[in-house]
Structure formats: structure tokens, C-alpha cells
Amino acid sequence: MIDQARLQQLIREEIPSLIQIRRKLHQNPGLSYQESYASALVKEDLGKSSIPFRDGLAKGPESEVGTGVVADLPGDAAQAIGLRADMDALPIVEETGCEYASKVPGVMHACGHDGHTTILIGTARVLARINREDGLPQPVRLIFQPAEEGGAGGARMIEDGCLEATDSSPRVRQMFALHGWPDAPLGTIRTCEGPITAATACLEVTVKGRGGHAAFPQFNQDPIVATAAIVSAAQSIVARNIDPIASGVISITQCRAGDGGYNVIPSEATLRGTIRALETSVMETLKRRFEEVVSQIAAAHDCCGEVTYQIEGLAEYPVTINSPEAVRVLKGALPEAQTDLQPVMGGEDFAFYGQKVPSAMFVLGLRPGEAPIPGLHHPQFNFNDDAIATGVEAFCRVALHAPSDPEP
Numbered sequence: 001m002i003d004q005a006r007l008q009q010l011i012r013e014e015i016p017s018l019i020q021i022r023r024k025l026h027q028n029p030g031l032s033y034q035e036s037y038a039s040a041l042v043k044e045d046l047g048k049s050s051i052p053f054r055d056g057l058a059k060g061p062e063s064e065v066g067t068g069v070v071a072d073l074p075g076d077a078a079q080a081i082g083l084r085a086d087m088d089a090l091p092i093v094e095e096t097g098c099e100y101a102s103k104v105p106g107v108m109h110a111c112g113h114d115g116h117t118t119i120l121i122g123t124a125r126v127l128a129r130i131n132r133e134d135g136l137p138q139p140v141r142l143i144f145q146p147a148e149e150g151g152a153g154g155a156r157m158i159e160d161g162c163l164e165a166t167d168s169s170p171r172v173r174q175m176f177a178l179h180g181w182p183d184a185p186l187g188t189i190r191t192c193e194g195p196i197t198a199a200t201a202c203l204e205v206t207v208k209g210r211g212g213h214a215a216f217p218q219f220n221q222d223p224i225v226a227t228a229a230i231v232s233a234a235q236s237i238v239a240r241n242i243d244p245i246a247s248g249v250i251s252i253t254q255c256r257a258g259d260g261g262y263n264v265i266p267s268e269a270t271l272r273g274t275i276r277a278l279e280t281s282v283m284e285t286l287k288r289r290f291e292e293v294v295s296q297i298a299a300a301h302d303c304c305g306e307v308t309y310q311i312e313g314l315a316e317y318p319v320t321i322n323s324p325e326a327v328r329v330l331k332g333a334l335p336e337a338q339t340d341l342q343p344v345m346g347g348e349d350f351a352f353y354g355q356k357v358p359s360a361m362f363v364l365g366l367r368p369g370e371a372p373i374p375g376l377h378h379p380q381f382n383f384n385d386d387a388i389a390t391g392v393e394a395f396c397r398v399a400l401h402a403p404s405d406p407e408p
Contacts, residue, residue: 002130002400010126011392018122018392019385021045023100025114026383029089029107030067032147033060038087038117039067042144045121046071049128051142052168058146058156061313068153069144070162072169073127075136077403079173082141082163082357083395084350085120086113086148095379111149111376112180112366115383119178119391120144126396137402141172147349150202152315154349163356174326175359176398177350178391180383182373184365187390189334190341191362193327197320198247198276199283200347202311205230205294209303211260211267223269224257226301230271230294231255237289248277248286249345272311276345278319320351326360333401334394337362346376364391 021041028037039055046053046069057068067087072080094101094108102108109115124142143162147153165171184190207230209221231252238248250273257269275290277283291307298305309316330337341363353359366384367373374380 002134007126007396008393010129011122011389011396014122014125014392015389018118018388021121022114022118022383022385022388025117026109027100027103029102029104029109029114030087031091031107032088032149032151032153033063033067035067035087035146039069039144042069042117042121046124049125051124051128057160057162058153060147060151066160067146068157068160068162071124071142072166073131073136073140073142074169075139077138079170080139080141081399081403082143082172082175082353083120083123083399084143084145084154084175084177084353085116086145086153087117088113088147088149088151088153090149090377092377092379096382098382108379109383110378110381112381112383113148115180115388115391116178117144119388119395122388122392123395123399126392127399130400137400139170140399141169150314152317152349152352154352155315158352158356163353172357174329175353175357176326176330176395177361178364178394179348179361180366180387181363182366182375182381184363184367186365186368186384186386188365189337189362189390189394190339190365191322191327191330191337191360192339192341192343193322193324195278195319195343196322196341196361197343197348197351198278198345199280199317199319201275201283201287201309201316202314203273203275203290204308204311205271205305207269207298207303207305209267209301211265214263214265217265220265221302222265223267223303224265226298226303226305227255227257227269227271229297229301230305233293233297234290237286237293241285241289242282246277246279246282247343247345248282250275250286250290276347278343278345280319317347317349318351318355320348320361321354322360323354323358325358329401330360330362330398333397362394364394
């Protein structure tokens with residue numbers, strides 16, 4: 001099997017063109033289920049490396065054709081290892097000022113998915129070269145998925161069979177993914193066992209009352225007063241219903257009511273926000289208690305309140321759990337990886353893969369020095385091209401790590 005020095009040399013040969021690819025992706029971002037540019041670029045590059053692929057996967061609710069792509073490299077084991085990259089961008093106005101800034105108004109790669117996609121393209125290139133020369137110890141499935149940012153593209157990829165056997169390739173037995181991490185030093189890799197990102201749900205509260213003249217509140221049922229009480233009461237749900245050792249959060253981020261003037265009480269008010277937790281049972285408790293608080297406080301103000309969690313196509317995500325089995329594989333392939341990463345309350349649709357097969361996500365350090373850099377989802381965030389080589393090497397080493405678990 002190829003040694004590390006040779007692997008690193010193969011990666012170095014690809015880096016200049018990979019940087020250009022990353023910057024092209026950055027210039028041409030696509031929102032969830034609109035990643036046509038990225039999907040076409042991925043397919044073109046796989047074709048140049050003579051890697052067979054399936055496309056048109058994970059069709060969105062308003063899409064004619066899916067943008068998901070799955071490619072397979074053969075190997076000696078009876079089951080495959082899966083490597084995943086997400087391709088979608090965010091509805092954020094870019095403020096990086098870089099020469100390759102987004103050309104799509106109001107859309108940018110503020111979460112580093114341009115870097116993730118580039119790393120998996122580089123991994124495909126290098127593994128294809130190794131396969132031609134030496135063969136691979138196990139089949140490798142390369143999964144380029146859309147719509148991680150709230151669209152549950154991972155779940156749709158699974159529905160379309162991305163983990164299953166095909167006529168020419170075996171099923172996936174384990175899944176791995178990486179994420180660029182602005183808080184971690186450049187060149188470092190970190191992970192952990194168990195929960196790594198939270199279960200998430202977007203929420204919308206509608207409070208209905210009876211509007212009228214602001215000078216005569218006794219004749220009205222004021223939804224604004226009710227929603228103000230709900231916002232205040234919601235802050236006590238975590239503190240008084242959840243074990244202090246557990247983790248959960250309820251954040252109200254939008255409050256809208258009224259457009260009839262300063263002297264008009266509206267008949268309806270709306271709240272939006274998010275509920276998150278690192279345990280499924282905690283998530284269930286938070287949702288139940290929030291619904292009770294909304295309903296009962298609205299009633300106490302002579303209004304009615306309802307909660308919905310399906311907002312503008314944004315899906316609920318389960319907890320992303322790194323299985324001990326998959327983390328052992330990571331540590332075997334990447335002994336330098338640190339396993340002290342603390343879970344975060346961000347959401348990640350890689351969780352859906354972990355519900356089907358043992359899976360693990362690790363983070364890739366992006367910070368070049370001691371000074372902090374703009375974080376994920378910030379309009380000035382930009383993936384660090386110097387991290388591409390580390391990411392490609394990490395994915396390759398995981399793929400080249402001979403499977404140690406007995407085959408079923």
C-alpha cells in the first residue's frame with residue numbers, strides 16, 4: 001500500500017488546481033437544491049478522472065432535477081466506506097472583499113461548503129490515481145450532497161439509495177465527513193465520540209387575538225402583550241425543565257406584528273426562532289413544554305397560540321452522533337487527531353447518515369494564527385485554502401485504512 005510520503009506528494013501535485021476549483025465554487029454559490037454549478041463541476045472533474053458516477057439525486061421540492069452526485073471507486077473489501085461533502089451556500093450578502101467573491105447577489109459560501117466539495121474532489125482524484133497503480137483496500141463511495149443548510153439533503157440522498165449496493169458497488173458500511181472550523185488552528189483535526197452537533201428545529205408561533213383602536217384596549221385581545229409574555233416565559237423552560245448537566249436552548253429571533261399604524265392594535269403576532277438540544281429526550285421535552293407555554297399563556301391573555309416546526313421547507317435535524325466504532329477508525333487512520341472536541345449547538349444533516357450506519361464527523365482547523373477569524377455564517381467568512389491539503393490527506397488516509405471489523 002502507498003506510504004504517507006507518496007500520498008502527500010500526490011496531493012501536492014493537485015493543490016494548485018484544487019485552489020482554483022475552490023475559488024470557482026466560491027464565486028458561483030447555489031442555495032439548497034440550486035447547486036447546479038457545483039454539481040456540474042463535480043461531474044466534469046469525476047469524468048476527467050474516469051470515475052463512474054450517478055447524478056440527479058436528491059431532487060428538491062421545487063427542482064426538476066436533483067443536484068446530488070454519487071461516485072464509486074472499487075476496492076478489495078465486501079463493503080464500502082463513504083465520504084461526504086455538502087455543496088450548498090447561504091442567503092448572505094458577502095463582505096469578504098476577495099477577488100473571487102460571490103457573483104450571485106445575496107448568496108455566498110459562508111459555511112465553507114466550497115472547501116468541503118473541493119476536498120472531496122481532490123480526494124477522488126488522488127484515490128483514483130492510487131487505485132490505478134496499487135488498488136484500494138476497500139471500496140470508496142464519494143457522496144456530494146445538496147441542501148445541508150436546512151433542506152435535509154442528506155436524508156434525500158439516503159432515500160435515493162446513496163448508501164445502498166448497486167450493480168457494480170457494495171453498500172456503505174461506515175460514513176465520514178469533515179467540516180472547516182474557524183476556531184481550531186490550521187492543520188489540526190479534532191473529533192469526539194457521541195453527540196457532536198445538536199438536534200434542531202425551527203419554530204414559528206402564531207398568536208391570534210382581536211385588534212382595534214389602541215385607545216380602547218378593553219375592547220381588544222392584544223396579541224402583542226401575549227407574545228411578549230411568551231418570549232419572557234420561554235427563557236425559563238430550559239432552566240426549569242432540563243437537567244443542568246444537559247444542553248438545550250430556545251432562542252426567539254424574530255417578532256412581527258402590526259402594520260396599521262401607531263394607534264392600532266393588530267389581531268395577530270408572529271414569533272420565530274429555534275429549539276436545539278444534544279439529546280433526543282431533551283429535545284422532546286423542550287418542544288412539549290414550549291407548546292404548553294405558548295398555548296396557556298396565549299389563553300391567559302384571551303388569545304390563542306399555535307406552534308409549527310415546518311417553516312419554509314426547513315427540516316428538523318436529529319442529533320449528530322459520532323459512533324465509537326467510526327471514531328476508532330478515525331483514530332486508526334489519523335492518530336494525530338484530537339478527540340477532545342466539545343459538542344456544539346449547531347445543526348448538521350450528517351446526522352441522517354449516522355441513523356443508518358456507524359458514522360463520524362471531524363473538524364478541520366482553519367485559523368492561521370492566534371488571532372480569531374470570522375466564524376461560520378458570517379458575511380466575512382472565507383474558507384482557508386491552506387487547509388485543503390490537510391483535508392484531502394485526512395479523507396484519503398481514512399479511505400486507505402484497511403477495514404478491521406469482520407465482514408457480515
